[in-house]
Amino acid sequence: MAKKQKIQLFEEKKVRTVWDDDKEKWFFCVVDVVEALTESKDPKDYIKKMKKRDPELSKGWGQIVTPLTIHTPGGPQKVNCAPREGVFRIIQAIPSPKAEPFKRWMAQVASQRIDQMQDPELSIDQAIADYQRLGYSEAWINQRIKSIEVRKELTDEWKRTGVHEGMEYALLTDIITQEWSGFTTKQYKHYKGLKKENLRDNMTNVEIALNTLAEASATELSKQRDPKGCKAQRRVAKDGGSVAKAARKQLEGKLGRSVISSTKASDYLLPDTTEEPDTDD
DSSP states (O other): OOOEEEEEETEEEEEEEEEEETTEEEEEEHHHHHHHHHHOOHHHHHHHHEEEEEEEHHHTHHHHHHEEEEEEEEEEEEEEEEHHHHHHHHHTSSSTTHHHHHHHHHHHHHHHHHHHHHTTEEEEEEEHHHHHHHTTTTTHHHHOOOHHHHHHHHHHHHTTOOOOOTTTHHHHHEEEEEEHHHOHHHHHHHHHHHHSSSSSGGGGGGHHHHHHHHHHHHHHHHHHHOHHHHHHHHHHHHHHHHHHHHHHHHHHHTTSOOOOOOOOOOSOOOOOOOOOOOOOO
8 A cells, every 4th residue: 555644734733644545545643633623732632532422433443543654753653544534433523613624624635635646746836835824934935845856856766776665764864964963853853842843844944955955965976876775875875964064064164153953933934913803893
């Protein structure tokens, strides 16, 4: 079963999803769905109580949800997910005014994915729209979209040379990141005070540029050297990261300060200044 993971946005709430190419449907992370609908601070506990309130839901839980591998801050983990029809059953057990809007949103997500399979450019358009909704600047969005393109080219190169998705991808990513920034991915996220959030979505323009340079360099070096397997790619990853490290050091020498920032997106995104409608009339 070929799968593709993506974070979707429902009313500014992030919902992790996994696309199944064979079944041509999205599987939605159940914890994220419950959090989006209830705004519970402990969605896992809410699910436990929900199943106690609804014995039939609890009885059929194994048929409703499917544990699928999703990338988390702690690495790839099995997380309960459900297709649209499964989420509909879960929604029935949640007294939320957001239920109907969420159903319409899921239908839209499914439709968009089918369209994107026919025209991949639509995926980029959707990513741009999502970042705009979150308040990122046009300059940042352009950098981020380019970094996604570069990352895809790198992972395609890893796949070509026999590197396996999951742990091996994470290992090579850590090598690249640590070489140019001095931090592993986990350490970098901790430095920025991140938990579930995506590290790249919280990088500054300079950080994204350096990370993109490191990954682009690793891709070109791999094409030239043609290493086989993860072990051989480690040297390439380190050398790719060292190119960005040299650029970083040169820039920091000119600036007289570090360009590695503890700033995260919430610190620099523009606040929503949209005025609430006047309801006094």
